[in-house]
Amino acid sequence: MSISHVDDGQLHAYLDGELPQAEQWRLEAHLGECPACRGRLEEQRALIARASELLALATPPARDAPPFRPAMAQPPPPVRWPARQPLAWAATVVLALAAGWYLRGESPSAPVRPDRRAAAANAAAPRETARTVPPSPRQTAETKTLAQQAPSAAQHDQMISGSAVPNPQITPLDQAARAKAAPPAPAPAPAAALAAPAAPLAARWETIPWDTARAILGVEPVRIPNLPAVAKRSSAADRVVLVEQQLASGTVVRLQERPAAEGAPGMEVGASERLARYVGNLRVEIEGALPADSLSKLLELVR
Amino acid sequence: MPEDLAEIYRSTFPALVRFLYRKVWDVERAEDLAQEAFARAVVHKPESARGWLFVVAANMARDDARRAARERRHLTLLKSDPASAPAVDEAVHAETERSRVRTALEQLTPRDREVLLLWDAGLSYDEIATQTGLARGAVGTTLARARRRLVEAFAAGEQDEHIARG
Numbered sequence: 001m002s003i004s005h006v007d008d009g010q011l012h013a014y015l016d017g018e019l020p021q022a023e024q025w026r027l028e029a030h031l032g033e034c035p036a037c038r039g040r041l042e043e044q045r046a047l048i049a050r051a052s053e054l055l056a057l058a059t060p061p062a063r064d065a066p067p068f069r070p071a072m073a074q075p076p077p078p079v080r081w082p083a084r085q086p087l088a089w090a091a092t093v094v095l096a097l098a099a100g101w102y103l104r105g106e107s108p109s110a111p112v113r114p115d116r117r118a119a120a121a122n123a124a125a126p127r128e129t130a131r132t133v134p135p136s137p138r139q140t141a142e143t144k145t146l147a148q149q150a151p152s153a154a155q156h157d158q159m160i161s162g163s164a165v166p167n168p169q170i171t172p173l174d175q176a177a178r179a180k181a182a183p184p185a186p187a188p189a190p191a192a193a194l195a196a197p198a199a200p201l202a203a204r205w206e207t208i209p210w211d212t213a214r215a216i217l218g219v220e221p222v223r224i225p226n227l228p229a230v231a232k233r234s235s236a237a238d239r240v241v242l243v244e245q246q247l248a249s250g251t252v253v254r255l256q257e258r259p260a261a262e263g264a265p266g267m268e269v270g271a272s273e274r275l276a277r278y279v280g281n282l283r284v285e286i287e288g289a290l291p292a293d294s295l296s297k298l299l300e301l302v303r
Numbered sequence: 304m305p306e307d308l309a310e311i312y313r314s315t316f317p318a319l320v321r322f323l324y325r326k327v328w329d330v331e332r333a334e335d336l337a338q339e340a341f342a343r344a345v346v347h348k349p350e351s352a353r354g355w356l357f358v359v360a361a362n363m364a365r366d367d368a369r370r371a372a373r374e375r376r377h378l379t380l381l382k383s384d385p386a387s388a389p390a391v392d393e394a395v396h397a398e399t400e401r402s403r404v405r406t407a408l409e410q411l412t413p414r415d416r417e418v419l420l421l422w423d424a425g426l427s428y429d430e431i432a433t434q435t436g437l438a439r440g441a442v443g444t445t446l447a448r449a450r451r452r453l454v455e456a457f458a459a460g461e462q463d464e465h466i467a468r469g
Contacts, residue, residue: 008451009444018428018443044447051450054457055423057397058404060330065316066338068309 006030006037011044205232205242213241222255311352312341315425319360322424326364327371328405336363354430357421403464407456415449422446 006014006027013019014027031038213221213231221243223229232242243255316337323333340360349355408416414435421431422442432439 007444008447009441011443012447012450013428013443016422016428016443016446047447047450047454050454051419052423054404054407054453055325055419057400058325058408059321060324060333063320063330063334065313065320066334068312068316068341 005034006040008040008044011037011041012048015041015045015048205234207232208241213243216241216259217257218259221257224253308341308344308348308352311344311356315353315356316341318424319356322357322420323360323364325405325408325420326361327367328401332367336360336367339363351430351433354426354434357424357426358434361417403457403460404453406460407453410456411449411452415445415452418442418445419449419453 010019010023010027014024019027031041208231210221210229210231213233216233216239221229221231221241223243224245227245230244232244233240234242240256240258243257245253245255319337319340320330320333323336324330327333327336337360340356340363343359344352344356347355411419414437417435418431418437421434426434428439428442431437431442437445
């Protein structure tokens with residue numbers, strides 16, 4: 001069998017390494033005895049190289065392939081949000097609102113400052129003057145010993161502001177004592193002073209371990225996820241648990257919870273900047289700047 | 304299958320982007336289309352995924368080009384030429400070369416162009432034959448013609464520009 005000459009298609013297939021074995025042998029045999037076809041082979045080799053070169057010019061800038069996501073075609077699976085998730089969403093709303101309020105410089109409740117301790121000390125003097133009741137002789141007598149407890153009293157202020165410093169031995173007396181012990185502050189801190197009327201609810205409550213709160217309620221206490229929470233109770237006999245969470249400086253969310261069998265806890269609504277509603281057995285209270293409709297929305301989500 | 308596909312993704316994604324880029328001439332668009340092609344592969348689980356990917360991608364690029372053409376028509380009146388930022392010579396040169404290759408590629412017949420781009424994307428003659436419907440023996444011939452035309456068209460383009468510059 002004699003091959004006249006090979007066509008370009010065969011030469012390209014040969015050079016591309018795509019010629020079937022048998023054809024390859026025949027082609028090579030022909031090339032061995034045909035200088036013209038050998039010349040054409042080199043031409044085509046150059047042509048292929050040139051074409052590849054040109055195509056390479058039209059190459060996009062090298063970029064890393066994004067990671068393979070096998071699920072990318074499928075619609076995202078329906079997400080089953082945990083029951084409290086809406087609350088977390090609402091928390092960010094609250095946070096934003098509180099920040100806005102704070103920036104206006106009209107923070108109605110005590111802003112949390114780095115020098116909280118100093119603020120507490122400064123606040124003590126004006127608070128004392130605000131309280132028109134003169135100190136009783138007994139208080140005056142005890143001033144000296146109680147004064148030593150002043151630092152712990154300052155810590156108590158921290159607890160009111162929402163941080164988790166357990167201090168179960170706080171009595172109203174301590175506050176009076178701190179007032180006495182504090183050096184007279186020439187510059188009153190009105191914001192801190194305002195904390196006093198907002199505080200009584202929390203002041204009566206002692207911090208308890210989370211496990212204890214869980215034991216009282218029989219279930220995991222409700223809380224906003226991903227936010228530090230402090231559990232409190234008013235006395236060992238009381239079965240109402242207060243979960244306190246600070247959203248932002250000046251905004252504290254308090255959830256009053258009690259065992260399901262015992263119904264909703266009845267507590268007074270405090271200062272005007274504090275909003276409280278009931279969701280089933282859950283009393284939700286938000287201290288700080290938050291429009292009532294935002295709270296309604298939050299409560300709707302909790303429901 | 305997903306694991307095979309993940310492997311194909313690793314080995315083929317850049318080639319698929321390159322392939323698509325030479326159709327849509329926009330890297331990000333090319334990458335989007337490549338992703339989309341893989342997304343469809345995940346759903347359809349085709350027999351020979353690699354070849355299938357290129358065919359699907361080519362179709363998507365065609366649809367994309369049609370849509371882009373429509374949008375261009377609509378936007379013609381609104382269009383304002385962005386002031387061309389002073390670019391580095393090298394980048395300008397690369398861009399010029401790219402557009403020359405593009406012009407040259409556009410002078411090929413759709414079939415020749417497709418076969419050339421598929422080969423350049425790493426598909427075998429068998430895969431190209433399966434995906435384009437060509438006889439396997441015709442792939443080499445088609446490639447030979449496509450390459451020659453590309454090289455000639457590019458050279459002709461350069462020639463024209465030299466003449467135009469005087």
